[in-house]
Amino acid sequence: MSSTLQRHPATSFTPRSFSEFVMSSILQRHSATSSSTCSTELWGEEGLRDLYQALHDKDFSPEFVIFPVPMHTFYPTTSDTSLDNALLGRIAEIDTATLNDALSDLRGARDEAREEGFSQPSDQALQNAERLLKAMYGISPRRFEVYPTPDSEIAIDAPDGQGQSVILLCDSDGGALCLVNMNGNHRRARYATTKTLPDGFVREALAALKPQGTLSL
């Protein structure tokens, strides 16, 4: 991978300096030369905070850990949960087009609801769905299907093509329902608020799905 990154003025992300720390750590390993930034624009402050927490969660040890960088997404492989060791890992680059496609579907959800004769999803459902889509992509990068339902929910749907799926339904009252189907074995969790999401239930379910092959090392 040829890196053309450059240290960018710190963002105002809180906890302070995390995003800059991520970027500077990457840059130290990649002799960056041009401009890029680890901004909150793509992932949102809460998305970055989720990532930060995930990296320091002793129970969270994915094979790949995602780093939020506009245009490209970096994946250091690690079996360690510490950020330092994660950054020392192998770094790969993937195309974030699948995330952008899902975000485009989200932006079209109101039109789709109108075409299908569904009740319109609320602004809150759309905002929650956007944040959670990005966070779920961070956990399991794949082409999420995003669409409205007849109950004015926004579905963030992750089918793995092997008879399994994880679906997060963001309702118009600010809550959510997570449905997990693993070849006919079902689990589900109902949330009155999405503030705690993605939680361990969602993370574990996404981790159990077969990965999609978008990673190029």
Added chain:
Amino acid sequence: MTVPNSIAPTEDLGRGVFSGKEAKRARRSRVSINVFLSQKGSTEISVDRLTLAPEDKATAIAGKAASARNRAFYGWAVVTAAKAGGNGRCVKATPTPDNPYHADIILPHLAAQDEEEQKRHAQELADTSRWREHPNVS
């Protein structure tokens, strides 16, 4: 030809898709759970017995259903009767004058008033389905 009332486990049952966006999703991965949601308060999901129906008749029946909705017909999300009848569901031949190949996937009775249960069943049916494009869709 007389259409038998008993449905073999290996029979393909098709749920008609009348949305272009659903068809795109189906080509990319699979249909959404919306395709397999029953009507509010109902436990029946209408399907066509594609193994028994000659293709021209099946598409003609689906085309007529699409016209009645003022929509286009794009294809079927197909499940086997064995899968459709799993997890407490059953399948039943329910021929109509217009469609001798009509059948219903019937959800457990308790699902009628439980939307989460309906969605759970819809998810499983969507996950197990495969896409069969309308032969005349380019």
